[in-house]
Amino acid sequence: MSRKNVSEYLSADLAGTYRRTESEAAKMLPPEVVDADLAAVAEHGYVVIEKLLTDRELDDIRGAAAPLLREAGRNEFEGLKTQRVYAVLAKTRALDRLVDHPRILALLDRLFQPNYLLSQLQIINILPGETAQALHADDSFYPLPRPRPPLGAATVWAIDDFTASNGATSIVPGSHAWGDDRSPGTGEARPAVMPAGSVIFYPGTFWHGGGANRSDNARLAVTCQYCEPWLRTQENYFLGTPLEVVREVSEDIRRMLGYSIHPPFIGMVNGMHPKRVLEDG
Numbered sequence: 001m002s003r004k005n006v007s008e009y010l011s012a013d014l015a016g017t018y019r020r021t022e023s024e025a026a027k028m029l030p031p032e033v034v035d036a037d038l039a040a041v042a043e044h045g046y047v048v049i050e051k052l053l054t055d056r057e058l059d060d061i062r063g064a065a066a067p068l069l070r071e072a073g074r075n076e077f078e079g080l081k082t083q084r085v086y087a088v089l090a091k092t093r094a095l096d097r098l099v100d101h102p103r104i105l106a107l108l109d110r111l112f113q114p115n116y117l118l119s120q121l122q123i124i125n126i127l128p129g130e131t132a133q134a135l136h137a138d139d140s141f142y143p144l145p146r147p148r149p150p151l152g153a154a155t156v157w158a159i160d161d162f163t164a165s166n167g168a169t170s171i172v173p174g175s176h177a178w179g180d181d182r183s184p185g186t187g188e189a190r191p192a193v194m195p196a197g198s199v200i201f202y203p204g205t206f207w208h209g210g211g212a213n214r215s216d217n218a219r220l221a222v223t224c225q226y227c228e229p230w231l232r233t234q235e236n237y238f239l240g241t242p243l244e245v246v247r248e249v250s251e252d253i254r255r256m257l258g259y260s261i262h263p264p265f266i267g268m269v270n271g272m273h274p275k276r277v278l279e280d281g
């Protein structure tokens with residue numbers, strides 16, 4: 001096979017019956033809205049979008065999260081006074097709206113290749129007395145030097161108000177463009193204060209961390225993390241998400257769980273598109 005033929009093969013869409021598709025967000029949002037969000041991310045490293053969730057949606061999320069919250073404190077990085085819930089999609093449908101929110105998918109559609117993946121979904125409840133998390137960049141575990149384009153992106157949804165005293169995410173504006181020779185200095189981070197129902201979106205190269213909770217109340221949040229379709233995800237959704245759940249979620253979420261193909265064949269099952277597995281069941 002010639003080099004030209006190999007190149008054509010590697011770039012071809014061999015998904016067959018299940019072609020690559022745009023997310024639903026591409027059909028719903030005016031381009032100028034996405035342009036403005038993306039411009040803020042490019043300039044500052046993040047964008048805060050306020051009040052995307054209704055009071056009823058917030059109540060539903062709080063109600064679903066409450067029985068899932070268990071003991072706090074697995075290690076200092078995750079927080080000795082922080083409750084975290086993993087494998088969320090296998091436990092409740094209440095957070096689906098956050099994973100595939102059109103305003104977020106529209107940004108991901110612009111930043112990443114088609115069929116980008118959900119890398120992680122967590123409920124995070126920072127309890128009173130928690131100290132500040134170490135500042136970090138989410139995609140730093142991919143061993144490629146900086147500065148570089150992001151390999152992932154994340155959202156942090158404020159289910160409770162984010163305040164300067166209750167553990168609002170600490171952010172370092174402009175840090176998404178830094179090289180490996182720079183890390184945040186004292187005083188460079190500031191809290192991402194925002195009302196409940198809002199979200200902050202940032203690329204995986206952006207420095208941030210959970211804030212210290214010096215208040216008398218817990219601070220509930222949800223984080224959704226995404227990555228390029230050719231990377232390994234943080235959560236193993238193939239093992240952690242039962243097929244009956246995969247059949248229940250939206251087409252956008254199903255695609256982001258890995259029931260998709262990155263051309264020409266990454267993600268196949270027995271030489272076929274992974275969605276065939278859903279048909280066989």
